[in-house]
Amino acid sequence: MKxxxxxxxxxxxxxxxxxxxxxxxxxxxxxxxHRVKVVSYSFRQHSSFSHEEAGVLVREFLxxxxxxxxxxxxxxxxxxxxxxxxxxxLDFARRMLAKEKPxxxxxxxxxxxxxxxYAAREAGIPYMxxxxxxxxxCPKVTLMTSRNSLCAGPExxxxxxxxxxxxPNAEIRRRLEITSExxxxxxxxxxxxxxxxxxxxxxxxxxxxxxIGYGISYSRIxxxxxxxxxxxxxxxxxxGSFIRHKGVHIxxxxxxxxxxxxxxxxxxxxxxxxxxxxxxxxxxxxxxxGVFSADQxxxxxxxxxxAIVPSxxxxxxxxxxxEALASNVPAVVTDLGGMTEVVKNGVSGRTFPIGDVLQLRDxxxxxxxxxxxxxxxxxxLKGQFILSVEQVALAYEREYQAAFPSKRRNVVF
Amino acid sequence: MLPMINDIKQKILRMAEFWQTEGAVSVAGRIYRxxxxxxxxxxLYSLDYPTPDKLHELELEIYGWAVSLSARVERIEAFIxxxxxxxxxxxxxRPDVLDALPELGSSQVGFGGTFLLDxxxxxxxxxxxxxxxxxxxNRAEIRRRIKVAHMHRHKISVPTFDFSSAWSNDCSTLERxxxxxxxPTLNPGxxxxxLLSSLKSQEGCENVExxxxxxxxxxxxxxxxxxxxxxxxxxxPKDFSxxxxxxxxxxxxxxxxxxxxxxxALPGSRRFxxxxxxxxxxxxxxxxxxxxxxxxxxxxxxxxxxxxHIRFLKLDGGDRVTGAPPSSDYExxxxxxxLNNVACLIxxxxxTQYRFRSDYAEDLDLGLRLTADGxxxxxxxxxxxxxxxxxxxxxxxRRGFVETVSMAKTFTxxxxxxxxxxxxxxxxxxxxxxxxxxxxxxxxxELQFPCSTIQFLAAIEKRWNGPTPxxxxxxTFDVDDRYREFLxxxxxxxxxxxxxxxDDKAITATVNDMVWRIKNHLNSVYExxxxxxxTEFKQAVFKSHAMAAGVILAxxxxxxxxxxxxxxxxxxxxxxxx
Numbered sequence: 001m002k003x004x005x006x007x008x009x010x011x012x013x014x015x016x017x018x019x020x021x022x023x024x025x026x027x028x029x030x031x032x033x034h035r036v037k038v039v040s041y042s043f044r045q046h047s048s049f050s051h052e053e054a055g056v057l058v059r060e061f062l063x064x065x066x067x068x069x070x071x072x073x074x075x076x077x078x079x080x081x082x083x084x085x086x087x088x089x090l091d092f093a094r095r096m097l098a099k100e101k102p103x104x105x106x107x108x109x110x111x112x113x114x115x116x117x118y119a120a121r122e123a124g125i126p127y128m129x130x131x132x133x134x135x136x137x138c139p140k141v142t143l144m145t146s147r148n149s150l151c152a153g154p155e156x157x158x159x160x161x162x163x164x165x166x167x168p169n170a171e172i173r174r175r176l177e178i179t180s181e182x183x184x185x186x187x188x189x190x191x192x193x194x195x196x197x198x199x200x201x202x203x204x205x206x207x208x209x210x211x212i213g214y215g216i217s218y219s220r221i222x223x224x225x226x227x228x229x230x231x232x233x234x235x236x237x238x239x240g241s242f243i244r245h246k247g248v249h250i251x252x253x254x255x256x257x258x259x260x261x262x263x264x265x266x267x268x269x270x271x272x273x274x275x276x277x278x279x280x281x282x283x284x285x286x287x288x289x290g291v292f293s294a295d296q297x298x299x300x301x302x303x304x305x306x307a308i309v310p311s312x313x314x315x316x317x318x319x320x321x322x323e324a325l326a327s328n329v330p331a332v333v334t335d336l337g338g339m340t341e342v343v344k345n346g347v348s349g350r351t352f353p354i355g356d357v358l359q360l361r362d363x364x365x366x367x368x369x370x371x372x373x374x375x376x377x378x379x380x381l382k383g384q385f386i387l388s389v390e391q392v393a394l395a396y397e398r399e400y401q402a403a404f405p406s407k408r409r410n411v412v413f
Numbered sequence: 414m415l416p417m418i419n420d421i422k423q424k425i426l427r428m429a430e431f432w433q434t435e436g437a438v439s440v441a442g443r444i445y446r447x448x449x450x451x452x453x454x455x456x457l458y459s460l461d462y463p464t465p466d467k468l469h470e471l472e473l474e475i476y477g478w479a480v481s482l483s484a485r486v487e488r489i490e491a492f493i494x495x496x497x498x499x500x501x502x503x504x505x506x507r508p509d510v511l512d513a514l515p516e517l518g519s520s521q522v523g524f525g526g527t528f529l530l531d532x533x534x535x536x537x538x539x540x541x542x543x544x545x546x547x548x549x550x551n552r553a554e555i556r557r558r559i560k561v562a563h564m565h566r567h568k569i570s571v572p573t574f575d576f577s578s579a580w581s582n583d584c585s586t587l588e589r590x591x592x593x594x595x596x597p598t599l600n601p602g603x604x605x606x607x608l609l610s611s612l613k614s615q616e617g618c619e620n621v622e623x624x625x626x627x628x629x630x631x632x633x634x635x636x637x638x639x640x641x642x643x644x645x646x647x648x649x650p651k652d653f654s655x656x657x658x659x660x661x662x663x664x665x666x667x668x669x670x671x672x673x674x675x676x677x678a679l680p681g682s683r684r685f686x687x688x689x690x691x692x693x694x695x696x697x698x699x700x701x702x703x704x705x706x707x708x709x710x711x712x713x714x715x716x717x718x719x720x721x722h723i724r725f726l727k728l729d730g731g732d733r734v735t736g737a738p739p740s741s742d743y744e745x746x747x748x749x750x751x752l753n754n755v756a757c758l759i760x761x762x763x764x765t766q767y768r769f770r771s772d773y774a775e776d777l778d779l780g781l782r783l784t785a786d787g788x789x790x791x792x793x794x795x796x797x798x799x800x801x802x803x804x805x806x807x808x809x810x811r812r813g814f815v816e817t818v819s820m821a822k823t824f825t826x827x828x829x830x831x832x833x834x835x836x837x838x839x840x841x842x843x844x845x846x847x848x849x850x851x852x853x854x855x856x857x858x859e860l861q862f863p864c865s866t867i868q869f870l871a872a873i874e875k876r877w878n879g880p881t882p883x884x885x886x887x888x889t890f891d892v893d894d895r896y897r898e899f900l901x902x903x904x905x906x907x908x909x910x911x912x913x914x915x916d917d918k919a920i921t922a923t924v925n926d927m928v929w930r931i932k933n934h935l936n937s938v939y940e941x942x943x944x945x946x947x948t949e950f951k952q953a954v955f956k957s958h959a960m961a962a963g964v965i966l967a968x969x970x971x972x973x974x975x976x977x978x979x980x981x982x983x984x985x986x987x988x989x990x991x
Contacts, residue, residue: 024709030938031707033720037940062863062941075512148467152572198574218607218679219710244474271474275527312569336571355569382641385614385683388607389709390799394681398795 001400002035004102008111008135010040010070011063016241017319018132020294021192021214021392022108026066028393034400037100038063041112042070054092069096071113079171082139084114084178093119104187104400108132117182126187126403130212131196133316136179137203139167142245142313150314150336150354153203180204187403190396193317193338210399215392216322222298224328226305227378228371235263236364237304237329239292239320242270247310247334247355252279254310254360255286260368265289265304301327305374306367309333312355317342326386330377332363347380455482455551457514460543463559473561475543476525478507480517484549489524492542501526501543537561584617584684591620592686593761594672595662596643597653598627598634601676605634609641611680617687624662628653656769659754663764671764673757673776674798680756681706681797688796689758696734698789700759700780702752704728707801713946714809714953715801717927717934726751728794735792737784743824750780752790756798763788773819781823805893806952806959813963814987821971830923830968833916835980836909838969841917842962843904845924848917849958852876853951863943866935873932877925896959906979919968920961927957963987 007022026036042059049057049072059070073080073088093116097105105120105127107113120127129136134143138160143151145163154160157173183189183200189209191197197209236255240246249272255264256279264286266276273288280286292300301307307324309315314337324331325342333339335351345351350367352359367373387395458479463469473493479486489501505523524543537560546552594612598605615621623643627634629650638645646661663671670690680686681703689701704723707716723729726748738749754776767782769775780790802808820827832838856876860869931953939946966987975981 028709031709031711031716033934033938035938035940062943065939065943065946067941076508078509078512146467148469149570150572152574202574217709218603219708221603221607223603223606272527354571379640382606382610383613385610387683388611388679388799390679390706391682394706394797394799401795 001103002037002101003029003400004097004100004105004116005036005038006105006107006110006113006116007038007040008109008113009042010038010068013042013044017214017316018109020319021130021132023063023066024215024217024389025108025393025396027064028389029397029400030065031390032393032397034397036066037102038066038068039096039113039116040068040070042072043076044070044072046072046074054095056089056092058092080112082111082135082175084110084175084182086118087115089113089115090118094122097123097125104128104403106130106396106400109135110182111135114182121185127185128188128190128399128403129183129186130190130192131200132192134196134199134314136183137200139172139175140164143199144245144313153199155203176203183207188399190399193341195314195338195341196316199314212392212395212399213387214317214319214322215387215389216319216326217294217297218326218388220295220297221323221326222302224302224304224378228305228374230370230372232371233261233263234305234368234371235265235303237265237267237301237307237324238310239267239300239307240309240318242268242272242276244272245311245313246270247312248272249275250310250312250355250357250360251308252276252286254357254364255279256283257357257361258364258368260365262364262368263287267292267300297323298327301329304329305371306349306364307331308360308364309339310360311336311339313337315339322386325381325384328378328381330374330381332360332367342384342386348377348384454553455547455549456480456486456545456553457482458545458553458555460541460555460557463541463557465557465559467560469559469561473541473559474525474527475501475541476505476523477543477555478510478522479503479524479545479553480522481545481547481549481551483551484547486522486545487548488546490544490546491526491528492540492544493528494539495542498528499526584687586617586619587687587690588619589669590618590687590690591622591668592618592670592672592690592758593622593624593663593666593668594674595624595626595659595666596674596676597655597658597662598625598630598638598676599650599653600630600632601634602632604677604679606637606641608674608676608679609638609643611683612686613641614683615680615686616683618690620668621686622666622668624665626658626662628658654772655754656771656775659775660768663761663768666761668761671759671761673754673759675755675800677800677802678755679708679799681799685756685796685798686758689756689791689793692732692791692793692796693758693760696789696791698734698791699763700752700757700783700788701791701793702755702757702776703793703796703798705753705755705800706797708799710803711801712803712952712956713931713934713949714956715803717931717953719801720934721930723794726792728792730794732794733792734789735784736789737787741826743820743826743828746781746824747777750777750784750790751792752776752780752783755800773815774823777823806896806956807893807899808959809956810896810899810959810963811987811989813960814967815963817964817967818971818988821967829971830919830965832919832965832969832972833914834909835969835973836907837914837916838919838965839903839907840909840915842920842958842965843900844915845917845920846900846955846958848921849924849954853954857947860947862947863941866939866942869942869947870932870936873928877928896955900962903983906983919965920958923961923964924954924957927961928954931957 005022005026010019011023026038029036049059051058057072061068097119105125108130109132117127133141135141145151151159151163154176157169157176160172161169183204189207190212192214194211197211201207238248238251242248267289269291276288280288301324307329309318309321311334317338321331331343331349333343333351334354336354343349350363352363456479460477462474462476475491486503489503491498491501501524503524504521505525506520507523508520510522511517511520538558539561541557541559543555612621612623625638625643626646628648635645644665659673693701705719707719735749738746757776767779771778856872860872970984975984
């Protein structure tokens with residue numbers, strides 16, 4: 001089978017959760033014996049593309065074992081980030097599908113590459129969607145309103161009119177009609193968490209929806225076997241982008257008021273970096289550790305005691321959180337979105353209300369004063385299994401195969 | 414200096430009229446206001462953020478863009494409540510501005526930075542002032558009042574949800590579905606806790622009991638298994654055999670079903686047990702084995718063999734319910750009876766009557782006896798067990814040997830390769846190894862990676878069939894030292910100078926057959942071959958060579974049993990440790 005993957009951005013330029021998920025999935029499909037290709041939009045400079053075809057700049061390369069095609073329009077339309085109507089890449093998409101002849105198309109994110117879905121529908125090629133964020137619900141992607149609150153969904157555009165009035169409502173309503181069509185015509189829609197799937201179901205009604213969580217690479221995981229007794233020094237951990245909705249500033253503020261011989265290791269990069277630099281200058285207990293490679297995850301999580309994910313949006317299930325839990329590292333997370341599906345308060349870690357600096361501070365302080373409570377969380381984590389990348393690849397393979405039922409003769413369970 | 418102010422002004426007017434997006438308003442609308450001011454400002458600029466309509470964080474982002482119409486922007490300062498808080502970085506990329514105003518000639522007109530507000534402030538409002546200066550001494554100021562969140566509690570209202578719909582992949586619990594999983598262990602490493610954790614979180618079964626039969630692990634396997642709630646049976650290393658260890662585990666089991674697994678396997682999904690039980694119940698079978706799917710770190714050699722094995726068992730077309738084989742030839746019998754102890758589920762009551770009894774291929778032996786008595790088996794393709802090895806060539810030498818001996822004992826028609834004498838075979842193995850080395854060397858030198866797979870396969874075809882110059886040295890490759898040392902030793906120990914005949918026909922044919930499969934795999938999965946994949950290919954070729962050598966040596970010993978110390982030592986070495 002040949003699978004063409006679509007994504008809004010990809011390695012080596014971007015390496016957040018969606019790209020990580022897709023790269024592992026593509027490699028997994030190769031192991032199972034499928035031929036794959038990733039098509040991604042890229043904002044690289046024009047000169048880094050090798051040629052232009054049907055009005056689209058093209059660059060082809062290999063990332064690891066996965067062939068990738070970067071595409072870019074010579075001039076981005078102003079509404080590039082959210083428009084889902086037929087666009088200027090459609091002709092190129094038609095040509096590429098005619099040349100590549102994929103059996104199935106799988107979109108991990110459609111921003112900038114949605115014309116391939118139009119082309120797939122014209123060509124009668126089945127396609128699947130994985131809902132990696134709220135892009136198909138919300139033009140702002142995060143479901144955060146202009147009034148700094150979280151939104152319960154567009155409600156056919158009525159909520160957008162009230163909460164995000166800067167975007168013309170007619171455009172939002174048109175966009176919702178298109179996304180509804182995209183979702184309904186998909187061979188399968190996959191949600192990595194129940195919460196995310198339910199948000200879509202709430203807006204679009206009954207969809208052909210399945211839950212397949214994200215997987216982690218166990219070959220890189222090392223079990224953190226540390227046990228705790230009173231007085232043990234703790235090291236807290238944050239790993240992720242330094243962007244507003246990840247809430248790292250909430251953590252920095254909370255940690256400022258935490259007392260005791262304790263350390264906060266912050267890994268990542270992004271626009272909030274100098275806020276954190278400033279915090280670290282004022283508090284030697286805060287260590288800015290830069291970024292780490294995928295291969296270093298075992299070493300990094302082996303040296304910390306609690307992972308913290310203080311996001312202030314409907315976070316899905318961040319892969320770094322899954323890696324921490326699989327490494328037997330308890331977590332403290334915002335009680336929101338998909339995270340509460342994997343971190344149960346008082347069982348495998350703690351949860352706190354969104355943006356609540358004081359409560360986060362209190363939780364951290366209580367862990368410092370009574371670190372033995374972590375032993376219980378770690379014991380409970382033994383019974384909680386995070387999917388592996390191989391299991392996720394198999395789960396998706398099953399969905400791909402289901403698009404061609406006549407080709408297989410499986411026992412019906 | 415911008416010469417075409419009027420042109421820009423016209424354009425801005427059009428943009429402000431027609432463009433409806435936030436970005437366009439930011440770029441166009443504000444410039445429009447600036448151009449309408451009297452006297453006109455010496456700058457075009459826009460403070461995009463913070464906006465007055467939002468509640469902002471204490472970590473305040475300030476960004477926008479600015480252009481001097483008569484000189485260069487020199488400095489941009491930020492003030493909060495009239496207190497200078499720092500300079501804002503200028504020269505950031507703003508392709509949207511250049512897109513709207515190509516006359517600017519540069520997209521590096523953005524400014525931006527993040528500043529920390531004083532957290533002790535009482536008011537929820539503050540005034541931002543951004544001051545732009547240019548090299549001609551002009552300056553412009555943008556003031557804006559903004560609202561800031563409370564210092565401790567970021568006011569983010571969250572709607573409440575009541576989600577209650579069922580998911581299509583939720584499954585109910587099967588009745589009488591308790592499973593005892595028996596896992597023989599010996600120094601398993603990090604893979605065991607992953608397996609135990611995965612088994613404990615299986616869905617759809619009444620109960621999962623884990624029984625670990627450890628034969629002398631020197632690591633923390635025993636303690637770790639107990640920490641995961643497993644029953645642990647400890648046996649001495651000398652008491653271990655594949656059958657005995659599993660029978661011991663089965664004796665301690667209480668489940669409706671037994672599932673035999675290896676320590677380096679992993680269930681393919683959360684419903685692994687549920688699906689195997691359902692497959693057995695739906696089909697009336699007593700035992701079920703799922704096909705293997707490789708681990709993430711699988712090497713090319715194992716991957717190819719794994720796919721090939723699935724095709725051999727005819728599982729590439731879907732699941733199979735099998736029974737007594739319709740004919741007694743080796744291939745048909747294996748295709749019908751090949752249970753696999755990487756994962757093999759069987760009703761406990763049935764197992765008690767049969768048990769394992771062989772020291773090698775005990776799973777196949779069980780399948781043979783079950784089908785002979787009229788029981789049905791299920792070989793699953795839709796449910797997989799994740800399992801693969803990444804072992805060196807020397808391991809595959811012994812694997813090829815042991816497997817061939819075992820199969821030949823089980824099946825009278827198992828194909829045994831015709832062999833000549835040991836000196837000729839030894840020389841043949843060495844010379845074919847050297848030929849492979851030379852072929853791969855010249856392939857590497859004539860190809861530039863990355864190259865297309867089609868080009869790569871054509872080059873292999875040419876090189877494999879072309880002449881190879883003679884040499885007595887073994888080329889150094891990424892093949893393991895132990896296998897190279899074995900070949901050298903074998904050729905030295907069994908040299909026959911008086912004959913000087915190298916028999917490489919069998920090994921060359923066997924390796925070529927394996928390389929053909931590797932080529933097919935490359936052709937179906939990869940469109941590009943890079944240096945890393947070529948390295949994998951080389952290793953796979955040498956592992957193929959090692960396995961073929963094992964098969965040939967087994968064929969030799971099956972027809973000419975060891976009759977002196979040297980051959981007896983060789984046979985012992987090849988039998989050990991698989």
